[in-house]
Each structure stands twice: as structure tokens, then as C-alpha cells.
Amino acid sequence: MLDSRRNVALACALSALAGYVDGIGFLHLGGLFVSFMSGNSTRFGVSLAAGHWDTAADALVLIALFVCGAAGGCLIVLGCRSNRQPWVLLAEASLLGVAALCYTYGLSNVAIAAIVLAMGLENAVFQTEGGAGLGLTYVTGTLVKVGQLAAAALKGGPRWDWVPNLMLWVALVAGSVAGAAAYQWINLAAVWFAAGAALVMSAIVAAATRSAPA
Numbered sequence: 001m002l003d004s005r006r007n008v009a010l011a012c013a014l015s016a017l018a019g020y021v022d023g024i025g026f027l028h029l030g031g032l033f034v035s036f037m038s039g040n041s042t043r044f045g046v047s048l049a050a051g052h053w054d055t056a057a058d059a060l061v062l063i064a065l066f067v068c069g070a071a072g073g074c075l076i077v078l079g080c081r082s083n084r085q086p087w088v089l090l091a092e093a094s095l096l097g098v099a100a101l102c103y104t105y106g107l108s109n110v111a112i113a114a115i116v117l118a119m120g121l122e123n124a125v126f127q128t129e130g131g132a133g134l135g136l137t138y139v140t141g142t143l144v145k146v147g148q149l150a151a152a153a154l155k156g157g158p159r160w161d162w163v164p165n166l167m168l169w170v171a172l173v174a175g176s177v178a179g180a181a182a183y184q185w186i187n188l189a190a191v192w193f194a195a196g197a198a199l200v201m202s203a204i205v206a207a208a209t210r211s212a213p214a
Contacts, residue, residue, distance in 0.1 A: 006208065007126070008164045010085075011136060012171040013201060014122060018137035019175025021096070021194050024183045025115060026176075032059055034112065035119035035137035037066050062116055069095075069120020077127045083209055088125050089202035092118045096195035103188040111188055118198075139169045 018035050025034030032055075033039045040059045047056035076091060077084050095118035102111040119137045126136070135141055142165045149162035182190035 008167065010201070010205065011126065011164075012167050013197075014125060014136045015139070015168045016171040016175035016178075017194055017197055017201075018119060018122060019172035019177075020179035020182070020197075021115060021119060021175075021191065022137070022172075023176035023179025024188065024190050024194075025112065027180060027183045028108075028112065028188060029058070029062075032062060034062065034116045035066070035122075037063050038138060038140060062112075065113055065116040066120040069117035070123055071120075072117065073121035073124025074127060076121075077124050083206060084127075085125055086202045086206035086209065088121065089198055089205060092121050093195050093198035093202055095121065096191055096198055100189060100191040100195055103191065108188060111191070115191060136168075139172050142168050 022033055022035040026032070032043060040062050044056050044059035044063065047053070047059060072091070073088055076088050080087050095114045099111040099114035099118070102108070102114060122136050145165045146162045146169070149157070149165065153159050153162060179190065179194075182193060
């Protein structure tokens with residue numbers, strides 16, 4: 001799916017957005033994640049083994065919310081015959097906006113729930129009907145592809161196919177740096193910037209879709 005400059009640019013922007021939000025969530029939750037469910041799954045298992053039931057329950061709730069968000073994104077894709085990406089991004093922006101509003105009114109737990117739903121939903125941006133799509137809020141698989149494609153390049157395959165996947169990783173790390181800095185500045189109110197970014201991306205993608213040749 002990273003087969004064009006437009007797709008690479010959008011994927012990197014969304015990966016940076018996911019890193020930004022995950023940096024905020026990680027600091028707020030004290031070591032749990034809002035987009036990296038592999039990490040939460042490990043925390044869930046370790047907490048069960050240690051008898052830390054509250055942490056295990058928190059991790060499991062986050063995982064369930066993320067799955068619900070992913071399902072919601074899939075339903076948007078399946079329900080929209082065209083212009084799927086702008087609708088998914090608009091839904092993500094709305095959830096992040098709701099999260100920021102909830103924090104403003106002292107509902108931090110509801111804010112986190114909305115953020116996790118938004119992160120699960122984001123992974124549907126590149127989903128096609130009947131397809132699994134491209135994971136944007138986690139990069140383990142992306143780093144595997146970097147290694148595999150780099151090895152293929154060394155054996156005479158396409159020389160630079162590994163670069164877009166590396167760019168996704170760099171974007172996520174850069175986003176997490178920005179998110180951590182923003183959280184230290186204004187706490188969960190930093191999510192307003194993420195909501196605005198998702199809204200702008202929705203508008204840009206919608207405009208690009210309308211102007212694309214039929």
C-alpha cells in the first residue's frame with residue numbers, strides 16, 4: 001500500500017499522529033499504551049503473573065477498546081462506497097475532539113477511552129473492502145519489513161523498497177517525542193492538536209479524492 005508518494009506521505013503523517021497520541025497516553029497512564037496493544041498485552045500477562053489485578057484489568061480494557069475502534073473503522077470502510085479515507089479520518093478527529101472535551105470537563109477516563117477508540121479506528125484508513133489494511137499505530141511489523149526488504153535489496157532486489165517502511169518508524173518516533181513534550185506542557189489538552197491534525201488530513205484527503213481523475 002506504500003506504492004505512491006501520496007500514500008507514503010499520508011501513512012507517515014498518520015504514523016506520526018499515532019506516535020504523538022501514544023506518547024501522551026503512555027505518560028498519562030504511567031506505562032500503558034493507547035495504540036501499542038502488543039505492549040499492553042505483555043503488561044496484561046506480566047500483571048496477571050504478579051497478581052497486579054488492577055493493572056491487568058486496565059490493560060485488558062484498553063485492548064478491548066482498541067479492538068472496538070478497529071471494528072468501527074472497518075464498518076466505516078464497508079459502509080462507504082467511496083471517499084472512505086476522509087470519513088475514517090473525520091471519525092478519528094471527532095473521537096479525539098471528544099477526548100479533549102472530556103478532559104476539559106474533568107472526565108479523564110472517558111477521554112482515554114475515546115483516544116484508544118480513535119487509535120484503533122485509524123488503522124482502517126488504508127483498509128480495502130475484504131482486506132486487512134496497513135497498520136499505522138504500531139511498527140513491529142513495519143520493522144520486520146525493513147529488515148526483509150533490506151535483505152532482498154542486498155540480494156539484487158529493489159534497492160530502496162525498505163525506505164518507506166523505515167520512514168513510518170521514524171515518523172512514529174518523532175510523533176512520540178512531540179506528544180511527550182506537549183503532555184508535559186498542557187497534559188491531556190495536548191490531544192486538541194491531534195484532533196486538529198486529523199481533521200486537516202481528512203479535508204486534504206477529501207479534496208485530493210475529488211480532484212483525482214475518474
